[in-house]
Amino acid sequence: MPIYEYVCRGCAHRFEMLVLPQVSPMCPECQGRDLEQQISMFAVSSEGTKAAALKDGRQRSASIRRDKDHAAMEYEKNHEH
Numbered sequence: 001m002p003i004y005e006y007v008c009r010g011c012a013h014r015f016e017m018l019v020l021p022q023v024s025p026m027c028p029e030c031q032g033r034d035l036e037q038q039i040s041m042f043a044v045s046s047e048g049t050k051a052a053a054l055k056d057g058r059q060r061s062a063s064i065r066r067d068k069d070h071a072a073m074e075y076e077k078n079h080e081h
């Protein structure tokens with residue numbers, strides 16, 4: 001079920017609400033219905049983007065490790081004698 005984040009235009013209260021069909025969301029603070037829907041975290045973090053982020057993170061740490069190895073090699077080369 002979709003959970004949306006809203007900001008009330010009446011009192012600037014921010015809240016998350018489970019949206020049911022045929023029920024318009026209402027601000028829990030002032031009972032106002034003039035709401036601005038925000039982009040939900042649930043909508044953004046789909047399985048696809050999560051997997052892509054994981055993959056990206058792995059690649060990044062691998063390249064950092066390579067840089068470290070390279071630096072260690074350079075260090076040894078410069079301190080052999």
Ligand SMILES: [Zn+2]
Binds near residue numbers: 008009011030
């Ligand atoms: Zn409100």
